[in-house]
Amino acid sequence: MFRRRKGQDTPSADEVLEDGLDAELESDETDEADEPAAPVVDRSGGPFDTSEVPDDGLTRLDLGGLRVAGAEGMEIRLEVDEATQNVMAVTIVSGDSAMQLTAFAAPRTEGIWDDVRRDIRNNLAGNGTVDEVDGPLGPELRATLSLQGPDGKQVSQPVRFVGVDGPRWFLRGLFTGRGARDAAAAAPLEAVLRATVVVRGDEAMAPGDALPLNVPTALPDGMSQTGGADAEGDEDDAAPDRRTPLPPPVRGPEITEIR
Template sequence: MFGRRRKGSADAKGTAGAAGEPAGGVGSDEFEPEDAASDDAMEDTGQRRVSLPPAPRPDGPWDISEVRDPSEGRVDLGGILVPGVEGMELRVEVAGDAIVAATVVLRDSAVQLQAFAAPRKEGIWGEVREEIASGITQQGGVVDEVQGPLGWELRAQVPVQLPDGTNGVQMVRFVGVDGPRWFLRGVISGQGAVQPEAAGLLEQVFKDAVVVRGDAPMAPRDPIVLKLPEDAQMVPEGVQQDEAEEGSRFAGGVDRLTRGPEITEVR
C-alpha cells in the first residue's frame, strides 16, 4: 500500500524535477524553495564550485551493480529500492503523471529520497548545495553548511506558512551523495532535522537505498522516474487501514501507507 502525493501542476522536470529544488517534505508546513540563481549568475559572481569526481561510498547509498540481492529487504520503486524499516510509512511524490520521489515516514521524522542523472565523471552535490542554499536565503531563510554523518549537508531554517495562516520556519536537513552517473538527494524533516543526533535510522535508510540509473541517455539533473510495485495498494489520505492487514512483505514493519499532504509553496 502506498500513499501518493500530487505536486499540483508541476511536471517531472519542473519544480519537483530539478536536483536543486526539493519535491517537498512531510507535514502541513511543507515548503518548496524558489528557483535558485542561474548558472550564468553564479559564474559572474565567481561563486561556482569546481565539480569533483564522485567520492567513494564505502557505506552507501549503493548502485544496483554493487548489491548482490538489491530487492532483499527493500521496496522496489524502479529507480530507487527503498529499505524497509519497522513501523515506517512510505509515500510517493507525483509530478504530473510521473512519480519522482519517495518519502519514508518514521514516527515524527521523515526522509524524502529523490534520484537524478549525473555526469559520468563529475559529482553535482557541491553545486546543488549552493543552489538550494541560494533559494532558501532568497526567501529569508537561514542555511548552515556542515559536515554531518552523511558528508557535507545543509541544515536550514525555511520560512513556511503555518496551518493557522501565520508565518513560521521549518527545520530541514538536505543530504546528498554522488554515485556513478547518478545523484541521490535526501531531505530530512521533523525531529530528525531538529535533533540530528536522533536521525540515525533515517540516515541508515538513506545509506541503504539502491539507485537504478539504467543505461538510457539522460541529461544531467533529469529526475530518475520511479514506479509503483505491481502489488502496490494506494490508500487515499485520511483512510484508516487495519494494521494487521496482510499483503506487505514487510508485515509488521510497514504500517498503513497513506497519501501525503499537499505541498504549500512559499513565494
C-alpha cells in the same frame, strides 16, 4: 508501510526548491562516451549503485530508479504529480521524522552535490537561514525556513539536506521533522538512505534530470498491504484479513498502504 497518494504530500520545504537543479547543471551535458570515469567516492557503507548491491539480506522495494529497504514501523510514501501521475519522489516516515529521497542523473566525470548545495543556498536566500556543516554523509546543509502555517501565521521549519554523488547519479535526501536536527531521530532514516540502491540505467539523460520512479505492481516477500483505507488513511492495522497483495496503481483519491 508503503503508501501511494494522489497529489503532492511532499515537505513544504521542497516547494521552495523547484529550481534547485538549474540550467547550469544542464550545461554539463556532453558526449559521455569519450570521457574518463568520475573520481571514486567512498560509498562503502552505501548508498549503492545497482552494480554494487550487497548481499545484506535486506528486502528492497523496487521503485524503478530507486530500490528502498523498508524497516519495521516505517512508512514509505510515493509523491505523485497530480497532473502527470508521474512519481516524483519517495518519502520515508519514521515517527515524527521524514526523509524524502530523489535521484538525479549526473555527468560521468564529476559529481554535482557541490553545485546543488550552492543552488539550494541561493534559492533559500531571503526565506530563512542556511548553514553548511560536515555530517555523517559528508557536507550537508541545515536550514531554518520561514513559512506560512495553516492559520496564516509565519512559522519556522527546520530542514536538512544531504547528498551523495555516485557513478552518473546523485542522490538527495531532505530531512524534515525532528530528524532534521535530532541525530537519534535521524539515524533510522540515514540507515535507509545508506541501504538504498540507485538504478541509473544506460539511457542518455541531462545532468539534473530526475531518475524515473514508478509504483510497484508487486511486493517482495516480507512486505504486505493494508487495504480499505479512507481518505485520511485511518484503518485497523491489526486486522489480518485486510492484508492483500498490492494492486496495480489506479487513478483517483484512493490511498494504498503496506505495513
